[in-house]
Amino acid sequence: MSRKLLLxxxxxxxxxxxxxxxxxxxxxxxxxxxxxxxxxxxxxVKKSGLRGRGGAGFPTGMKWSFLAKPEGVPRYLVCNADExxxxxxxxxxxxxxxxxxxxxxxxxxxxxxxxxxxxxxIRGEYAWIVDILEQAxxxxxxxxxxxxxxxxxxxxxxxxxHRGAGAYICGEETALLESLEGKRGNPRIKPPFPAVKGLYxxxxxxxxxxxxxxxxxxxxxxxxxxxxxxVGKSTGTKLMSACGNINKPGVYEIDMTISVEEFxxxxxxxxxxxxxxxxxxxxxxxxxVPILPANLLLTTAKGEKRLMNYESLSDGGFATxxxxxxxxxxxLDEDQCVVKHTYTLARxxxxxxxxxCSPCREGTGWMxxxxxxxxxxxxxxxxxDLLWDxxxxxxxxxxxxxxxxxxWPVAAAIxxxxxEFEWHVxxxxxxxxxxxxxxxxxxxxxxxxxx
Amino acid sequence: MIGFTEAKLxxxxxxxxxxxxxxxxxxxxxxxxxAQQEFGGWLDVPVMDYxxxxxxxxxxxxxxxxxxxxxxxxxxxxxxxxxxCQTGPCMLNGSDNxxxxxxxxxxxxxxxxxxxxxxxxxxxxxxxxxxYAPMMQMGKHYREHLTRExxxxxIEECRAKAN
Ligand SMILES: Cc1cc2nc3c(=O)[nH]c(=O)nc-3n(C[C@H](O)[C@H](O)[C@H](O)COP(=O)(O)O)c2cc1C
Ligand code: SF4
Ligand code: FES
Numbered sequence: 001m002s003r004k005l006l007l008x009x010x011x012x013x014x015x016x017x018x019x020x021x022x023x024x025x026x027x028x029x030x031x032x033x034x035x036x037x038x039x040x041x042x043x044x045v046k047k048s049g050l051r052g053r054g055g056a057g058f059p060t061g062m063k064w065s066f067l068a069k070p071e072g073v074p075r076y077l078v079c080n081a082d083e084x085x086x087x088x089x090x091x092x093x094x095x096x097x098x099x100x101x102x103x104x105x106x107x108x109x110x111x112x113x114x115x116x117x118x119x120x121x122i123r124g125e126y127a128w129i130v131d132i133l134e135q136a137x138x139x140x141x142x143x144x145x146x147x148x149x150x151x152x153x154x155x156x157x158x159x160x161x162h163r164g165a166g167a168y169i170c171g172e173e174t175a176l177l178e179s180l181e182g183k184r185g186n187p188r189i190k191p192p193f194p195a196v197k198g199l200y201x202x203x204x205x206x207x208x209x210x211x212x213x214x215x216x217x218x219x220x221x222x223x224x225x226x227x228x229x230x231v232g233k234s235t236g237t238k239l240m241s242a243c244g245n246i247n248k249p250g251v252y253e254i255d256m257t258i259s260v261e262e263f264x265x266x267x268x269x270x271x272x273x274x275x276x277x278x279x280x281x282x283x284x285x286x287x288x289v290p291i292l293p294a295n296l297l298l299t300t301a302k303g304e305k306r307l308m309n310y311e312s313l314s315d316g317g318f319a320t321x322x323x324x325x326x327x328x329x330x331x332l333d334e335d336q337c338v339v340k341h342t343y344t345l346a347r348x349x350x351x352x353x354x355x356x357c358s359p360c361r362e363g364t365g366w367m368x369x370x371x372x373x374x375x376x377x378x379x380x381x382x383x384x385d386l387l388w389d390x391x392x393x394x395x396x397x398x399x400x401x402x403x404x405x406x407x408w409p410v411a412a413a414i415x416x417x418x419x420e421f422e423w424h425v426x427x428x429x430x431x432x433x434x435x436x437x438x439x440x441x442x443x444x445x446x447x448x449x450x451x
Numbered sequence: 452m453i454g455f456t457e458a459k460l461x462x463x464x465x466x467x468x469x470x471x472x473x474x475x476x477x478x479x480x481x482x483x484x485x486a487q488q489e490f491g492g493w494l495d496v497p498v499m500d501y502x503x504x505x506x507x508x509x510x511x512x513x514x515x516x517x518x519x520x521x522x523x524x525x526x527x528x529x530x531x532x533x534x535x536c537q538t539g540p541c542m543l544n545g546s547d548n549x550x551x552x553x554x555x556x557x558x559x560x561x562x563x564x565x566x567x568x569x570x571x572x573x574x575x576x577x578x579x580x581x582x583y584a585p586m587m588q589m590g591k592h593y594r595e596h597l598t599r600e601x602x603x604x605x606i607e608e609c610r611a612k613a614n
Contacts, residue, residue, distance in 0.1 A: 074471070083579050084577060084579065085577070086538045086539050086540060086576075086577040086581065087539070087540055087577075087581050088579065088581070089579045089580060089581055089582055092579050092580075117471070123579065124480075124484070124520070124522045125522070125578050125579065125588055125593075126579065127591040127592075128591055128592060158469075160469040162469075162477075162480070162481065163480065163481055163484060164480060164520070165480050165483065165484065165520035165521070165522040165523060166520050166521035166522035166523075167519065167520050167521065168576070168577075179480065180477060181474070181476065181477055182476035182477045182478065182479035182480065182506075182508075182512075182516065183476075183512075183515075183516065184515055184516055184519040185519065185520075200471065200474060241581065241582060242582065243540045243543075243581040243582040243584065244540055244543045244544075244581075245543055245544075249581075249582035249583070249584075250582050251582070287538075287539060287577075328581070330539060330540050330543075330581070332543065336543055340542070341539050341542065341543065344537065344538050344539045344542050345538070345539050347538075347576075348538050348539075348576045348577065351576050352576065354519075
């Protein structure tokens, strides 16, 4: 059993309400934090080794210590609840079931950073979660944890929910800030970084929902205790959202010591592949990270068991590894077509490109078209090389990382499944008829384990 | 004349108050949501001009935002808007079949509205419900684990409510 820090109480009856949450030990971290100096809170977060849960995995304590503190200028904390990376639905789960843990974490973080006005930027489609959060905020306020002079400390803080309106790019932190200012979600050129010039040109910290929630156990138990969970630079627990062809899709809180094999096949987590099918491939960290064939997913190129943590998932670099990313775990069974799946992702990135940079704007649409052609049996072998060429020209040549995010899935699909692309070209009739790709990638794998 | 009711105007004021003085433009996205809900499910030009006036910004600032975000409809839509997710994880669980079934059942294509003005079908990209696929958004809520039978039931439910 993985230890649970965030979701332990998520299913206690009535936990969405302040009274129950408080009775279960909620808001203790606020009381504790207010007896500490803000700089010491940042120190605890540093000690915890917490890495940002939004996708990039940047150490949170370090990010906080970069925040500029000019006299007389407000500072802002913004929670990134835009959650739009395909495969990712963990923040939604946390906010839906245990909203107060986010509010609690945000109060502590606001105090540590000196933000008197903090925002939760939530994707517009999560409309019903807006109501849940607004209610939690109202309850926290009525009980003196938000508003003016919180708990008599002289610290004022308000938290507001800001609803987006459907744009994946607004998850990118500078696009998010533009959107929060009432503009199109066009990413800004960095530097300056938000820590210096963020919301309304003021110093700003942007953190993911799960990151801010994790501040609660870190303050309650201390950074060192938190760092004892997990392994290496993957400290604490991680929320994984698992989907695709598995028996038990859902959100799981794991400590990052378990193996990928255990995560997929044990009944405690995904519960294996439905209908007795074999595992073909998996995208372990949200649509942007490289897809891996079953054999490389379960064991690294060095032959070690792959574990569910930052280091192990990226072992081997992009040649033979992938990334933890946002924790969106997408599983493909032997009947799924990698070309078709990659096509849907290319379509997604074309749809979501903000259009500012030509490599991204033009390249994403071009890749989508070629992939659709190949999928429909109308492709040529040279198209595969062309795809490779296009993705290379996007990567690294754009204002924001969406360009890379669009390039990587295509690159990895060709890298590991090139013969499936070729099969589509050579068997146009067949690929139209069955719509399936090749199953033989699943061959080495038939590993039901007991968890 | 287009105009919010007194109660809605109050809501707009409260939304503006969430942002620092002089930053009322920040309330644009939330106010557009409100306007779309109030004025027939889409944003006609006079509605956008009205929002510009409320927030003391130029109309173009509203148009460029309204056209950027996928949740704002710049054309009329049916009373019930079905937005079916078609991205990878939903596709793995059969979203194509669901889209085809709705097309066949309502006799419309993607982006079209039924003749009685009741239903509009759209496709959507990942809505953060990948573990509960296939799914669609209908108004404020998600309908998840869709099957043909569920689609039938949802359509019936809408027709019953509309009568
Ligand atoms: C295209 C794109 C989309 C992103 N979407 C999200 C998102 O939905 N949620 C999120 O927390 N971070 C997202 N990020 C990462 C953010 O830019 C930022 O790194 C993150 O919110 C920082 O929080 P953390 O340090 O707590 O992870 C995205 C980045 C890019 C480039
Ligand atoms: S990489 Fe794409 S999404 Fe990012 S700024 Fe450029 S065009 Fe926009
Ligand atoms: S892919 Fe459909 S909700 Fe994520």
